[in-house]
Amino acid sequence: MKKIILFISILVAIFSNSYAQADFSINGYLKTDNRMLIDDNSFTWNENQLGLKFEGSYSDNYHLFSEVRLRGFGFPEIYQAADLQSKDKVDKWQLEFREAYLDLYQFGLQDLDVRIGRQIITWGTADRLNPTSNICPEDLEDIFNFGEQSGVNSVLATYYLENFTFSGVYVPTFTPAVLPSGIFASALSEPMEFPEGMTLRKYWDKIILPEQKFTESSQAAFKIGTNLFDYDLSVSYYYGRDDLPLLNKVIINPVDTLGTVDASVEMIYPKMQIIGADFAGSLLDVGIWGEAALTIPNEVEMQTIVGDSITKSIALKNDPYCKFVIGGDYTFKNGIYLNTQFLHGFIHERGNDDLNDYLTLRIEKKFFNDELKIVPIGGAISVTDWDDYKNNYGFVANPEIIYCPYDNIELLFGAYIIDGKGSNMFSNLKGNDEIYFKVKVSF
Amino acid sequence: MKKKAITITMLLILACGSVYAQTHLAEDILKNADAVVNAPQDQEISLKMTLTDKGGNEKIREMKMYQKGDEMRLVRFLSPADQKGVSFLSLPDDIQYIYLPAFNKVRRIASHIKNDNFAGTDFSYDDMSASKYAEEHDATLLEKTDILYILELIPKPGVEKSYSKLKMWVRQDNFYPVKVEFYDKNSTLWKLFESRNIKKHGEYWIASEAEMTDIKKQHSTKMITEKIELDKGLSDKIFTKRNLKRAK
Numbered sequence: 001m002k003k004i005i006l007f008i009s010i011l012v013a014i015f016s017n018s019y020a021q022a023d024f025s026i027n028g029y030l031k032t033d034n035r036m037l038i039d040d041n042s043f044t045w046n047e048n049q050l051g052l053k054f055e056g057s058y059s060d061n062y063h064l065f066s067e068v069r070l071r072g073f074g075f076p077e078i079y080q081a082a083d084l085q086s087k088d089k090v091d092k093w094q095l096e097f098r099e100a101y102l103d104l105y106q107f108g109l110q111d112l113d114v115r116i117g118r119q120i121i122t123w124g125t126a127d128r129l130n131p132t133s134n135i136c137p138e139d140l141e142d143i144f145n146f147g148e149q150s151g152v153n154s155v156l157a158t159y160y161l162e163n164f165t166f167s168g169v170y171v172p173t174f175t176p177a178v179l180p181s182g183i184f185a186s187a188l189s190e191p192m193e194f195p196e197g198m199t200l201r202k203y204w205d206k207i208i209l210p211e212q213k214f215t216e217s218s219q220a221a222f223k224i225g226t227n228l229f230d231y232d233l234s235v236s237y238y239y240g241r242d243d244l245p246l247l248n249k250v251i252i253n254p255v256d257t258l259g260t261v262d263a264s265v266e267m268i269y270p271k272m273q274i275i276g277a278d279f280a281g282s283l284l285d286v287g288i289w290g291e292a293a294l295t296i297p298n299e300v301e302m303q304t305i306v307g308d309s310i311t312k313s314i315a316l317k318n319d320p321y322c323k324f325v326i327g328g329d330y331t332f333k334n335g336i337y338l339n340t341q342f343l344h345g346f347i348h349e350r351g352n353d354d355l356n357d358y359l360t361l362r363i364e365k366k367f368f369n370d371e372l373k374i375v376p377i378g379g380a381i382s383v384t385d386w387d388d389y390k391n392n393y394g395f396v397a398n399p400e401i402i403y404c405p406y407d408n409i410e411l412l413f414g415a416y417i418i419d420g421k422g423s424n425m426f427s428n429l430k431g432n433d434e435i436y437f438k439v440k441v442s443f
Numbered sequence: 444m445k446k447k448a449i450t451i452t453m454l455l456i457l458a459c460g461s462v463y464a465q466t467h468l469a470e471d472i473l474k475n476a477d478a479v480v481n482a483p484q485d486q487e488i489s490l491k492m493t494l495t496d497k498g499g500n501e502k503i504r505e506m507k508m509y510q511k512g513d514e515m516r517l518v519r520f521l522s523p524a525d526q527k528g529v530s531f532l533s534l535p536d537d538i539q540y541i542y543l544p545a546f547n548k549v550r551r552i553a554s555h556i557k558n559d560n561f562a563g564t565d566f567s568y569d570d571m572s573a574s575k576y577a578e579e580h581d582a583t584l585l586e587k588t589d590i591l592y593i594l595e596l597i598p599k600p601g602v603e604k605s606y607s608k609l610k611m612w613v614r615q616d617n618f619y620p621v622k623v624e625f626y627d628k629n630s631t632l633w634k635l636f637e638s639r640n641i642k643k644h645g646e647y648w649i650a651s652e653a654e655m656t657d658i659k660k661q662h663s664t665k666m667i668t669e670k671i672e673l674d675k676g677l678s679d680k681i682f683t684k685r686n687l688k689r690a691k
Contacts, residue, residue: 027524063689105689113685122547160685230538232551280551285603287553331555333605369496369662370563407502407523442525 024056028443035436037183038415044183044434045142048072051098066100099151115156120149121169123223123236124291125280129343129360131293131323132236132276135169135221137243138177138347143184143429144396144416146347150175165234167223174210174217176269177243183432187425188244188348197259198252204264207245223276231281238274242297244348246270248315251305270316272297285330292324297350321345321352327360337364346382346425356384356424375400375414384424394420394427412438469582472592475618476611477577481513482647485677489670494564497661504564513575515682526562532687533572542687549684558605565634565655565664567605576620580609590615606633614641617648632658644673 028051035045050070057063074092083089101117124130128147136149154171180187194200210216219240226233245267253262278291302315323345331337339362345355362378378398385392400414415435420427492504505521514535520526528544539552557569576582580596587593596609607630612622619641625634634657638650649671656663680686 027527029524103689120547158685160683165685230536282551282553282555285553285555287551287555329553329555331559335559369494369660370560408525410525440525442523 023058024054026052026054028052030441030443031439033436033438035434038433038435039431043075044432045436046073046075061105063103063105064101065103067098069096069098071096097151109159111160113158113160115158116154118151118153119156120151121154121156122147122149123221123234123276123278125232125234125278125289126291126325126327127289127339127341127360129325129341129346129358130291131325131345132238132274132278132291134238134240134243134274134276134293135171135219137175140180140188140347141178143180143187144398150178163226165223165225167221167225169219169221171219171240172214172217173212174219174241174269175243176207176209176245179244184429187429190423192263192265194261194263199258199260200263201255201260202262206264206266208266208268210241210269229281231279233279234277236274236276236278238276241269241271242350243269246300246316246350247302248300249303249305252307254307268300270297270300283328286328287330288326288328290324290326292322294320294322295350296320316350319352321350321355323349323355335365337366338362339364348425356382357386358382371404373402373404375402379417380426382420382424382426384422390421392422392424394418394422394424394430396426396429408442410438410440410442412436412440469584469592469594470577472584472613472618473577473580473582473594473596473611476613476620477513477575479618479648480574480620481510483510483673485509485511485673485675487672487675487677488668491667491669492564493665493667495663495665502563504562509677509681511677511679511682515679516572517682517687518571520562529562530687531561531568531571532682532684534682537572539568539572540684540687547688549687554603565657565660565662569604570636570655576609576611579604585610587615591621617641619648619650634658644671647673649673 029049031047031049031051033045033047033049034043036043048071052068052070054066055064070093072091072093077089077092078084097118099117099119101115101119104114104116106112107114121135122130122133123135124132130147133149135154136152139145139148139150142148152171152175153173154169157168159166179185192200219238221236221238221240223234223236246269247265248268249266251264254260255262273296275294275296276291278289280287280289282288297316297318299314299318300316302313304311304313323343325341325343327339327341329337329339339360341360343358343360346358349355358380360380362375364373364375364378366373376399378400379396381393381395383389383393395418397417398414399417400412403411403413405411413436415433417433418426418429418431420430486509488508488510490506490508492506494502494504502523504523504526507519507521509517514533516533517530519530520528528542530542532540532542534540537554539557540549541552542549552568558567560566561568561571576596579599579602581599583595583597585593585595592613592615594611594613596611597607598604605627606625607628608626610624610626611620613620619638621638621641623636624632625636627633634655636655637653639652639654641648641650643649649668651668651671652665654663654665
């Protein structure tokens with residue numbers, strides 16, 4: 001902890017000293033986020049954050065930015081007396097290095113900007129659900145905070161030519177996605193099924209990360225954007241890896257003759273190419289947008305080893321599959337704002353047979369000069385089988401009240417109500433209805 | 444009988460001619476008003492906005508505004524902290540973009556939002572664009588006082604506005620619009636815009652204070668010019684999506 005405080009103090013000192021020399025600023029925020037299960041009033045989320053943003057430039061030719069978060073997150077993990085001697089276990093905290101990059105404007109060429117360093121690159125025109133945004137890994141720690149991504153060390157070059165924008169990105173190293181934690185850990189994975197009569201005794205899993213070398217961990221992406229007939233349009237290409245692990249090996253070892261087994265699994269991050277396209281504009285008075293991502297994965301073999309017997313199958317076919325989202329928003333004369341999106345294929349879904357349909361909806365109304373915002377209807381609905389939708393659906397409803405009594409202060413109170421039938425992302429989380437209270441103070 | 448008919452026809456022609464002349468005069472006044480407000484080739488302005496609610500509580504916003512001609516404008520928030528970096532770009536052909544740093548995205552503003560309040564102020568996104576009243580309204584001269592012209596402006600057919608009409612007070616000596624009343628669709632007074640401290644900066648007339656009051660909400664936004672630089676030769680590149688995302 002002392003090292004962290006020293007590190008932040010040094011950063012503050014460096015930037016404070018630079019005030020006199022250039023246009024530098026330090027901003028930040030304090031955030032608390034607490035959640036409780038409605039059913040049994042147990043607390044599920046306990047988070048406090050201090051975020052610091054350092055930003056500045058000595059000239060018009062460059063700009064630097066960094067954001068770090070000091071975060072207390074989780075609950076005490078005490079199992080024995082000795083744990084009480086560890087402050088990390090009594091009061092868990094972590095330092096998150098979100099972004100730290102340098103912008104070089106007109107770098108070598110008048111119309112070329114380059115951004116180097118750890119950065120979050122978001123492509124696509126949709127709201128928070130962007131199938132064409134694949135450069136940065138998903139941060140799914142908070143499963144309901146769709147679209148959150150982690151920063152990656154990369155180089156982004158953007159060249160502007162009249163009405164066109166050409167972007168190219170290179171990411172040398174691979175960073176996997178952060179998966180949901182706590183009670184929502186199973187949100188994105190189906191439970192493992194064993195043949196009848198087989199009982200699991202022990203389970204291990206192993207994640208095989210790609211080697212951090214040019215040919216294995218590198219990712220690259222390109223995008224061309226323009227404006228045509230009053231619509232913003234772009235096409236993109238990504239070469240890299242899926243940031244969510246894929247099961248490709250299962251080893252089952254019988255322990256006795258009664259059907260008890262030990263199981264271990266291996267997971268890898270498959271290579272893939274993604275061709276994307278997006279648009280945004282207006283149709284009459286309605287704002288509309290859409291994006292589509294055609295994914296071409298490398299084929300991944302699946303090995304199932306039971307004792308001495310090895311069975312091979314396909315874990316991921318190399319058949320292309322397309323995820324897409326289309327959405328729109330509109331503000332009615334009475335000030336009610338409506339935002340809706342239809343999504344085919346969620347972040348974790350792969351292959352044509354695995355893509356499900358989702359509908360997101362948010363209706364909000366502001367009062368008292370934007371001090372109070374009420375979201376009576378918000379959330380998402382999933383349908384996994386339209387032929388039998390009554391038994392294959394799930395939803396999360398997210399009503400919310402946001403109150404800003406003063407500048408820079410935001411209080412949020414809301415709930416996640418989850419229900420559904422069949423096996424899908426939301427119905428798997430059924431019974432975990434939560435209420436939450438969040439506070440954010442910006443400075 | 445024939446004489447009577449000729450007299451009536453003459454009177455009608457005179458009346459129509461007078462109406463035509465009045466309309467023509469009103470449109471000229473409006474064009475002059477636009478021209479005087481947008482006269483500088485370009486402007487770089489540091490602004491302080493004070494938002495006051497009906498209880499007298501105040502909120503402060505600081506921003507920088509760049510304008511070139513009468514069609515390109517970029518507004519960037521400097522404070523408060525939770526709005527720092529939020530930027531708005533207005534381009535010809537009614538194209539508007541907003542940059543929200545929290546999402547790291549530039550978004551096109553659809554027309555349904557253009558009449559919404561801009562960042563909690565009493566100005567709409569449309570108001571934040573460079574003023575082009577003559578292009579979007581038909582004008583009628585209601586009255587001429589000793590020092591002012593009073594015009595009524597109705598949105599031209601096909602121009603969608605959240606108000607039904609405007610009433611504008613324009614100074615006769617320099618054509619600067621000093622007051623505009625906004626009427627809602629029920630023709631009830633809704634908002635009031637006033638320009639104050641109108642002084643000459645070089646060859647241009649500039650109002651260093653402006654205030655928009657929402658009569659219904661009893662809420663006002665006062666905009667004070669803290670620093671203004673004119674005809675600096677601002678590049679067109681300032682008014683681009685590329686620059687919108689820039690920190691400065």
